[in-house]
Amino acid sequence: MTPGRASLVIGAATVSGGGQADDIAVINPADQQIVGYAPAAGEQLVDDAVQAARRAYGDWSARPAAERAAHLSVIARWIRSRAGELARTLTLEQGKPLSEAASEVSAAAAAFDYYAAEAVRVYGQTVPTDSRTLRSLVIHQPYGVTAAITTWNYPLGLMAWKLAPALAAGCTVVAKPSELTPLATLDLIRGAAESGLPPGVLNSVSGTGAATGRYLAGHPGVAKISFTGGTSTGRQLLELAARDIKSVTLELGGHSPMIVAADAPLSLAVPDAVKRSFRNAGQLCNSVNRIFVERPVAQEFTEKFAAAAARLTVGPGLADPEPDIGPLTSAAALDRVERHVADARQAGAEVLTGGARPPDGPASAGYFYLPTVVRGGDGLLMLREETFGPVAPVVVVDDLDEAITAANALDFGLVCYLYTRDLRTSFTAAERLEFGTVSVNSVGGGDVHYPYAGWKRSGLGVELGRQGLEEYLRVKNIRMEIGYP
Ligand code: NDP
Numbered sequence: 001m002t003p004g005r006a007s008l009v010i011g012a013a014t015v016s017g018g019g020q021a022d023d024i025a026v027i028n029p030a031d032q033q034i035v036g037y038a039p040a041a042g043e044q045l046v047d048d049a050v051q052a053a054r055r056a057y058g059d060w061s062a063r064p065a066a067e068r069a070a071h072l073s074v075i076a077r078w079i080r081s082r083a084g085e086l087a088r089t090l091t092l093e094q095g096k097p098l099s100e101a102a103s104e105v106s107a108a109a110a111a112f113d114y115y116a117a118e119a120v121r122v123y124g125q126t127v128p129t130d131s132r133t134l135r136s137l138v139i140h141q142p143y144g145v146t147a148a149i150t151t152w153n154y155p156l157g158l159m160a161w162k163l164a165p166a167l168a169a170g171c172t173v174v175a176k177p178s179e180l181t182p183l184a185t186l187d188l189i190r191g192a193a194e195s196g197l198p199p200g201v202l203n204s205v206s207g208t209g210a211a212t213g214r215y216l217a218g219h220p221g222v223a224k225i226s227f228t229g230g231t232s233t234g235r236q237l238l239e240l241a242a243r244d245i246k247s248v249t250l251e252l253g254g255h256s257p258m259i260v261a262a263d264a265p266l267s268l269a270v271p272d273a274v275k276r277s278f279r280n281a282g283q284l285c286n287s288v289n290r291i292f293v294e295r296p297v298a299q300e301f302t303e304k305f306a307a308a309a310a311r312l313t314v315g316p317g318l319a320d321p322e323p324d325i326g327p328l329t330s331a332a333a334l335d336r337v338e339r340h341v342a343d344a345r346q347a348g349a350e351v352l353t354g355g356a357r358p359p360d361g362p363a364s365a366g367y368f369y370l371p372t373v374v375r376g377g378d379g380l381l382m383l384r385e386e387t388f389g390p391v392a393p394v395v396v397v398d399d400l401d402e403a404i405t406a407a408n409a410l411d412f413g414l415v416c417y418l419y420t421r422d423l424r425t426s427f428t429a430a431e432r433l434e435f436g437t438v439s440v441n442s443v444g445g446g447d448v449h450y451p452y453a454g455w456k457r458s459g460l461g462v463e464l465g466r467q468g469l470e471e472y473l474r475v476k477n478i479r480m481e482i483g484y485p
Contacts, residue, residue: 014193017039024039030367042215065119126138155178166226186206229251234459256289260291261400265441270301274305334368338369355372376396436452
């Protein structure tokens, strides 16, 4: 198959790049073959896209919310009509098994449906005043042009979580996907334009973060930056935003703990730990990065967890039968995993399963790593830094206080998982845990219906849920003196 060339949407134009030398080659992480090219947008194209979004803003923001909602519903239908193609593209560029890619496509469509429904519920307030003749209204209006910049682990899902609320609120958007995984996202934006979204409302620019992303975030015509990616990039964007006092929503790195209490239902905790440690090859912002288990159940939990991890199959995401785990998305991601496991070994930790790349077969050609369970060891790198790979360290604790203190000890605060049968423990621990989400007896998370906020260095602002729409709206107070002569 000849690798295709993706195109950008800028205003009413479709831009296919400045020739192969300027393009980004997108690599299939399962076999390191090129699967497509995307244009590398320079400063001029970024400026064109922002100007197109600015021109479209007046009309789009003034439309009745129901009209914007109707466009969002059309986009959701377009995504569903191309679900098979989009899922295949996601697997080719990102690596995840095809059925997981299909779930991601369906989550992207669900985000457009959800915010289509929310768009018409942006209510204001009337506020009592201290005068008989003064009236005070609070209304919500969109920020303007939004830069939506996302990372590569859930390319379509993460972008949909930004595009849908931004468009519903009345913002216009310039979207920049990751240079590693731009293809499905550029397809979606082209599909939205072909489905009748007015020109300029949703524009795309692909390219590197250091060039395209920086031009876009720093452009004075951008009023709002909505970003998902690493904490250090988030910090750079915050500094850039400070220059023009732009609004910023940041969804950043996590280092999610799982706490397994002595009374936890292990028949649930074990499979959930497997799911949340190894799904998408551990490349989840809310992946389980450290497991704290109370001593009485530590041995049973750890043995069952390691045995279940060892049964997972690893292979290309398009293989039949489908594997449980695909490759890591890049060579850099694989290097980091190898570095963290080497550090654990050196620190005396036991590698109970995995701890290596697959020795042979189709999985040896790409960026694959075996699901790995590590026990013990002091001061491990993987207990402090996000591994972002299929590696889970288990640490034994004497009581829940120790587990909560350890969970809160890092500067990350995205998600904490807690397994217990005790209702009182659930409430008191959940209130003490310094995370935007505490998930009790469940590894769900990142669902469009509920707010998803990173505390501490895991983010700023909120994504998803009703609150995710409010991030794209600013408050205006309209004061009316009606007692004039
Ligand atoms: P990066 O922060 O490196 O990149 C994310 C996006 O920002 C990419 O599009 C990138 O472009 C772009 N970018 C990079 N540098 C700049 C810059 N200076 N100016 C503007 N844009 C820039 O992503 P990571 O590889 O670090 O992503 C993984 C991280 O994302 C993990 O820490 C993970 O936890 C986090 N994450 C958080 C989620 C959440 O909801 N909290 C969800 C998913 C992931 P390019 O790729 O072209 O370099």
